[in-house]
Amino acid sequence: MLCAKGLTTIECLDDNMAIATPQQLPFTPSRILQLDDGYLVIGYDGQLLLLDSNLVYTEKPVSPFPIAIEQGCIVGNNLIATWLDSELMLARMASIDLDDKIIEGPSRSDLRIQKSLATALHPAGNSWSRVLDSQPLALATDGQRIALVLWQKGIYCLNADSSEIWRSPPPVWSEVSNMPRSDETVSMTFHGSELHIWCAAGGRLVLDADDGTILRSEKVELDTVIENVYRDSKHELVCGNKGEAFHLSDNILRLQTDITGPIQNAIWDSESDAWRISGWRKEVLLKDQPTITQFDEIPMHCLKIDGQWWNLFNDGSWKLSDL
DSSP states (O other): OOOOBBBHHHHHHHHOOOOOBOOOOOEEEEEEEEEETTEEETTSSSSSEEETTTTOSSSBBBOOSSSSSSEEEEEEEEEEEEEEETTEEEEEEEEEETSSOOOOOHHHHHHHHOSSGGGOOOOEEEEEEESSOOOEEEEEEESOEEEETTTTTEEEOOOTTEEEEEEEEOOOOGTHHHHSTTTTTEEEEEEEEEEEETTTSEEEEEEETTOOOOEEEOOOOOOOOEEEEEEETTOOOOOOEEEEEEHHHHHEEEEEEOOOSSSOOEEEETTTTTEEEETTEEEEEESSEEEEOOOOOEEEEEEEEETTTEEEEEEEEEEEOOO
């Protein structure tokens, strides 16, 4: 039985396994974004690599801009991303059409000789690009609109063509203003007609996604410093800085646990009614209680392909989930 191009396996496929073990990626991945027909892998140094629906790649990775991608999301078949480099003190936000060939961008040495905004370099092959004069803190999309938080500048909502819909002042969480890190934006997600913005101290600011007006501000009583929040419909996974994980459902705490170590990624598994967490050298299925599989490498992401869950590791390798 023939295997698809780019796959490495010594076994034939059976009815319970739709694909063989995918080929190892040629760089260290930081995240994966799902497309209509396939996936986009983003590397730690800003590399981009397209995979088909069976996790096969046929092109070499490309770096449209020679610095790390801070945040990224997909609108249509366009990558909307921010790039940030503290050493060079520069930041960009741009859109790249993934239906076009992804092309190599400038080098870091090219960036070092920039003299003015008029000669500023931008990610190669962009549909539009903007120089950011402040650090991007959070980026989110509902599939059409794009929301962005810039440090000490404000909250911006844009159309896919970068035209501005509205802007609001920087987020403030008055309920936690006397707590450490109460001014630190850590996450932002769309939820229907609302935009939820979290701070590290446990404050949640809810805006009307249509015009940016504040609907409510609240303190979520969780004993942790928040690092990230993942959302899927009514389910939220609040991740603490010491590996704590809190599953909220309709704003009610459903489960609290400590999986120890940083959380790289989390995806809601609706069939299992649980969160699948890529933790520190472990995969966790968080349901009534955590079920854990230990690894030598660090899982960065997990994907469901034809009913099977696959883990992607920091060395670029893949392994079928045991959970």
